[in-house]
Amino acid sequence: MTQYILRRLLLVLPLVLGITIITFTIINLAPGDPITAMLDPQEMRQLTSADIEQRRVELGLNQPIPVRYLIWVREALHGNLGYSIQEKRPVAEMVLEKLPASLALSLPSILIAITLGVGLGVLAALRQYSLFDYLATAAAFFGVSVPGFFFAFMGMYLLGVKLQVLPIFGMWTPGQPTEINLDLVHHAVLPVAALAIAHVAGYMRYARAAMLDSLAAEYVVTARAKGISEVAVQWVHVFRNALLPLVTIAGLALPTLIGGSFVIETIFSWPGVGLLGYTAILQRDYPLQMGIALMSAVAVLLANLVTDIAYCFVDPRIRYD
């Protein structure tokens, strides 16, 4: 197992390199640059042509993309992800500063989505073709088909604007302590729900399908023939085997813990990594975009590794040594 993990970690390096090359190239090929992004289209007077050229030189933007990439890699290897062009602060510091806000949304939303989605999926499978199964399936199709931002706007409108029971935006009420408290929970309800709903539907469909596959397996027939209680058959034999595909799906959700949600965080003005990334894209803040991309890429690769390791625990047949 240890060797396997080491091999996988070694594989991460070329993958990260490839991801960063592609990301860096695409980011830098996007029209405009951080300097022209500062110009107000209503009035172009803030920077003269000479100012723009001078600032491009100062930031090294006049260099060819490969040269800039190599400089970026050299600095990244020394732990320096660069400085945000717009805010002139270290990228790593900015991302780490926003990470708790993203975690405050993504962690509960993933937990809720997994718990609720898997629970509903299992129940739907156990009561296949019942009214509950039909209702749950219909709800799941709705949840999968409708984008998260729709739920966000609907929640905002119904619970925030009309009923006024939940705040519309922000992480804390201005003036309240900016720490983990009930005010934070109150503000998190809508964005967490908006993030969770779409995932609930997905997990439910996967759980239902996996459970039905397991229920139809021959070892279940054997277990029942042995006279094992139905509860034991369902939870020990069926559910455990159904977990394997669910682990894959849950593992893929882990990177969102780091990367945040660009859309939901923007809608609710939630100051996480997602909102930071969205702003960085609009402002053509290359170092910040690369910092977030790198962290997200590493998160995806590590999540895959964690998922693979988790297979061993949920399925004893799998061994990597």
Add this chain to the structure above:
Amino acid sequence: MSANPTAAGQASLPTGLSGTTFTYGNSKPAGNVINPLNTIGTGQNVLIEAMFLRLVYGRQWGDGQNPADSGPIDLAVAGAMREIEKDRVWEFDIRPNVKWHDGRPVSADDVIYGIWLALNKNAKTTNETPMPLLKGGQKLLDQGAPPTDVSVDGATKKGDNTVRIELEQPVPNYWVNWSVGYWPMPKHIFGQLPFDNLFDAPYNTMPVGNGPFKAVKYVDGQYMQMAANPDFYLGKPKTDNYIVRFGDGNTLAAALEAQEIDGMSAAAGPVYDHLTSLPYVVGNPVPAPLPYGFAVNYQTVDKAAELTRAIGYAIDVATYNKQLASNTLVPSNYIFGHIVGLETPPDGFRKPEYDPEKAKAILKDLNWDSSKTLRSVIWTPPTPGTDALHAMLNAVGIKTQYKQIDVATIYDQLYRGNDWEIVWTNLSGDQDLAQVWKYIKCGWNYDQGGFNAEKYCNQELDALWQRGLDETDQTKRKQIFDQISLKLQDTSPQATVWRTAVTYVWNKRVKGAYPYQYRRPVRPALEKVYIQP
């Protein structure tokens, strides 16, 4: 620094309409910098106006889109002003009771330091309107000065609390035009910092200003909390707290409807109409100075002047205004209407007119090929408004198609590039005629320091314009710009049709709201705002 970023934040404040807190919604300040010498957008200016004071302000607010065209300059940091030489030299006495938020009095040194810093090339400030007409100002802009040499030829100290401002030449209405650039800055703070750190923490988000509100707490991406300045020279503001919350336009609109914020600027049209239909919301359109219309690229379109005239007749301003702009537009085809001293067009100036038949007649005279498609540059996705405007052109036989570009490429694609035919844009809302000229003058493209994206050129008009700028007598100057206006009627880079309004919406319990005025030399009197219990 007097403002404690954490202590005051511990107290739980009511927000929205509760008690003595005024909550405004706006975009986040760009780059997390709140400093008058580093501004690139409204997100910063809303906060700057609450925490900083200029030396003086152009005029008191008048009716409509302009400051009053007569009357005294609105004094702020300066308590008295004397004209020593007509339109060229003045002396300002600094009020003894204007203090920085850390308790230090604002001094003549601070006034000179602010001017020097704003003009100093080495400081890399981004002042909205530097002061190139100030004596010695251009030298600072061109060459810069080291931190040890805080001096400007045209801004000198005459005693501890008096500053003398001297221009290179007399300029009528100088303070109406240029007061927007004169920000005293706390020398005792910024004078200690290297130029590279002027806009860094902690002063970037916790500025020490001299305005009616003091910075208390800045939460990145969330809000700026400010408290009433008890030492404000006009008395403590009526609201104890002023909070500006950051969000995108749609989220803020929902927050206003939910009464989480007290005011915001909403785009005219459906959102504004919806918000103002609520029983507890009132609309407050404030005319903006920017003259809008379709500009035609003179290099890529034959007979651009005639086409521009046809476009002017093709736009049904009244219908657009009623159906898509909440009746907040001010129809106007006169580009100098926002400039003090030039508010009224000359005799014989044609009034704006919607007449599609006239448009068609001009196009017929042009032998306009109605199958020809003009590429119309836009940098935001098409809206019902842009669709309507282009449909109006199509209705008279001017076929168009959008050329959508990224906003970050305007510099290259619109101002320097030439691969387009028309664009919906403004022709400068600046008070200063030298700045307006940059949109029209021959050869003044972006690389020459101008904004003449249309590559318009009329040397006769340029000669007149130069004469107008050189003329120091206001009456004669008006006559020259009247001639320019009449000439522009027949050959103009833009078919100007209206001026927009900044459409504010307030909860009706907000009284005396006096919003930030985009690029206007008028002080928003935030100390007068209060919440009716």
